[in-house]
Each structure stands twice: as C-alpha cells, then as structure tokens.
Amino acid sequence: MSNQKRRTKITTALFLLGSILALLPLIIKSPYQIHLLIMTGINVMLAISFSILFSAGLITMGPAGFWAIGAYSSALLVMKAGLSFWLSLPLAGISAGLVALIVGLVIVRNPGVAFIVQTMVINMIIVQILGQLEFLGGWAGILGIPNPNSIGPIRFVSKTSYYYLILFLLLVTTAGIYGAYSSRVGRAWRAIKLTPHLAETLGIDLYRYRLLAFVISSCVAGIAGSFYAHYFRSLEPGMFSVFKSIYVQIYSILGGLNFYLIGPVLGSLIMTFVPEFLRVSKEIEPIMTGGILIALVIFLPGGILSLPERLGFFSRPLLSRSRQTGVPPSEQGDH
C-alpha cells in the first residue's frame, strides 16, 4: 500500500544518494576537497548524535565531550594496550556510551534547561580532565596515533580510503538510527518530546527512554571520535571544547531539526564547505557562525529543509495527504 510505496521511494532515494557519495572520489581529485568531505562525514555523525537526543526532547550542549572520550579511548587502546583499530573503534563507542550511562543516571532526571547546562558542564569537565592528566598527554595532547590497520589489500593511507571508511560508518549509523526512529523506540521518543505527560500515561518510562537516547547518542559521538583520532593521528583537548558542541548544534539546526537524518547531512555539508570557499579567516569564522545561528533562530527556526513547506511547494509533504480540517475524505470528493 502507500506505506510500502513510500518505503520503496525512500530506499531508491537512499540507494541513489549512496551511489553518488560512493562515486564522488572519482570526480573530485583534490585531496583537500576529499579532506573536507571526510570532515563533513565526522560532523554529520556528531550532528546525528545531537539529533537523537533532540528527537527525545533533550537538547545537549556536550556532544564534543563524548566525541573526545571516543577519540582518546581509541587512541589509548591502540597505543597503550596494542589493540587493533577495528576493535578499538566499537570499544570507543561503548566507552563513550558507558560514561553517558553513568552520568545520565543522574542528569537525565531533570530534562529541560538543567539538562542543557549539565551537558555543557560535563563537556568542560571532560576537556579539563584530558588536559590535566599527564598520562593522557596533558594540554599538549597525543601525537603519533597509528593509522587503522590494513584489511587485506586495503591500506589506510590515502584520503580516499578514509573517505570510504567514514562513508561506511555513516551508512551503518544512519541505517541503525533510521531503524530505531521508525520503530516503537522512535515513537516513544517522539511521544516524550511532543507531550511528555500523555506519554507517561501510555506506560512509557520517560527516564529510561531519555537515558537510552543519551547512551545511543554518545555511542555515535564516540565512534566518530575514534575515526577522528586515527584520521588526524594527533589529539589535543582544545579540539573538544564546548565551542565544537555549539557548532554541532548549528549543523542540525541549519539543516532542519525535524529532519533527524537528512538535516544533519545538509547542515554539516554547508557549514564545512561554505567557510572554506569563502576563505574566511579563523578569527572571523566564529562571529560569522554565531550570526548564522541567530539569524536561523529568528527567521528560519525549521532549518533549510523546512523551506519548501514554508514556501508552499508541497502541501504537507510527509505527514498527510489532505489539508482539509476535520472533514472525512469521503465527504470531500462528493461535490
């Protein structure tokens, strides 16, 4: 039925998008632009991490903190414990998730403004801990993180190989998160976000579902962190400041907060490429970004993806076919 039709449509669209992304390195030869694409990929992962929590009605100011946990634990697991990157990648996700679980047990109890502030403070604390502890490299950070181990003939040296790796990670994450969104888990998150007290009377445990969102969101950030560590091959605490968390929010808001998966992709693409093309100097960039955020919140709170609907290109694109209020479809067509 229409549901199935929609599913095939989405599958086709995703397949097309996937093939375009997979073929991109054949067209783009400049390593610098491939690098920007890789950065976009990392930013998309972080923005998805933000969106997962947003879909459950929570706003985080600290995704960069969990990103740092993933990056550092992966680097240490490989360098000190001698693990393979392919093992440390999921472990980085798990360790970020575990920290989120412990912290979340307390902070998820007070959603709303308290949660926003607490996630921000946690982000700051994580950066401080990383900077203060000498065996984590201190403020100077960690240098010489090895490349991912080769798998057979595939060696991770060229930018293109990293591009395919982040693309693969993104596809897996997106598929997993899409699965959750379209299941009863996603419905429970939506219910909590829209009308929490009604959700409660439906037997939805707000606390557990918020905690689940926090843990999954942090896992995604942690995996992005592991990739980042082995791509950049050096880490320092300053990279993971609250500033980065604010950027992550902008990626999601710019794309469109109600588009949990496409929004982050679009927002990250724009925010990664546009400043580079404009050749904005590093000093001015934060000011520009701040300006974009303020302008967005005032003029386009729904993000770029809300534009078509706002301009009236579609009447109610994804939600329903009919715009009429309260009149059953059978009564509409008679006259």
Added chain:
Amino acid sequence: MPLLEVRNLTKCFGGLSAITELDLDVFHSEILGVIGPNGAGKTTLFNLISGFYPPTHGRVIFEGKNITGLKAHKIAQLGIGRSFQASTLFLKLTVFENVFIGFHMNYEEAAWKSSLHTRSARREERAIRQKVLEILQFMGLVDLKDQIAHNLPHGHQRILGVCIALATHPKLLLLDEPLTGMHPEETSRMLDLIRKVQGRNITIVLVEHNMDAVMQLCDRIVVLNHGRKIAEGLPKEIRDNQEVIEAYLGTEEED
C-alpha cells in the same frame, strides 16, 4: 472487592490541602461520576490516582495492590488509563499515529528487534496497526485517520483522547471533563461512546460539569467540595441532597 480503593487520601500543596482524607471505592464495570464546584479537587484526585503527584497521606489500592506513590508509567502499565482535560494529544501527528503510540505497552518483541525490523517484529507491528484501525472504527474516527490531530474539531479531539487511552487496554479509565466545550450533538455522541466503552468491560471514573449528562450516564456519583467528599450515591439521591444543592447553587450564585 472494589476495583479501586482510595483510603484517607490527603494532598497538600504548601499549606493548602487540595484533597482531605478522602475515601472512595470504584466497583467493577460501573461508571462513577465525580462532581463538585471548581477547585473542589477533582483533577487533583485524578493526578493522585494516576501517579502524577505522590499523596501527602493515604493510600490508593488497585485490584488489591497498593499503588500509592508509584510512577505514572507504572500505574499505566497496571491498567489505569486516563484522558486529560485540555486537548492533550500528540497534536503534530496524525490521528492514526496518535493511537499507534498508545499501543506502546502491547509489544512483546524486544525493542532491539523492533529497531532492526526483524520479520517477527514487522509481523507484530502489522497486527498492532490493525488494532489501531479497530479502535478508530469502534470510536468512529477511522475516516479521519490521516488527519493531523491539531486540525480536528474540538469534539473529535476529545474522542481521539479516549481512543489513545483505550489503546493501553485499561481496566479503569479516568476521563477528565470529556464533554467540556462540546455542542449538544457532540455531547450525545460522546455519551454513547462512553457507554460503548463501558460495554467492553472497562470501569470508568469521570469528572464532569455537565450535570444532565452526569445524571444520565453515571451509575453512582461522588460529590467533592473543598477537597472533601460531601455526598455519595445514586444520581437521584444526589439530585435531592440538600448539602449538594447548597454547595453547588451557593457557589454558582456567588460567581
């Protein structure tokens, strides 16, 4: 044994007591009306039963089990459903999705299977979608299933609220002013629906201001005033009760 027993229930907000030493029994398959002037504590009573506030004193016992102080979602899981006073719905979602979310507790497949959309999880979801349609059919909203809840007329929104509560398969259903703001035609439709719900062996407690409707619909009535029970009985007993008349007419004339 009554389905729900409220014993010596007291709720204070600061120094003010909204409910004072209330005793109340709700029996299987009845429709119990809770009436009283504004500020009598009716909605507070619902919030106490459904776990939104913990009581200051007293107990709430459901099916012989003490449920005092349990969280709202636990109480919902035990079989107490409720609809809210205002249009408390998932306003941005369609009618169908509203009721679909209501089925949250009816999944037996694990959440991770549901997320991976395994074959068994998909089969279960299809069955639940069918049940959503059954509820909408039963309550006469099936033609509106693709409408956004926000766009429904008020009367239909109230019915949708009851549909969502029904999706939780409650044994006891608390309806908070289901008839407010309805015109006579909608009111009589809602009354029919409430009787139909009762016919499904669901016990109903309702708070309502529309006296005629309460007298018509309810098997028994409890009258609250200033957080205390001032009368209890059959509709015709309540109608002739002097204290009730004073509580009601007294305050209404003062308004």
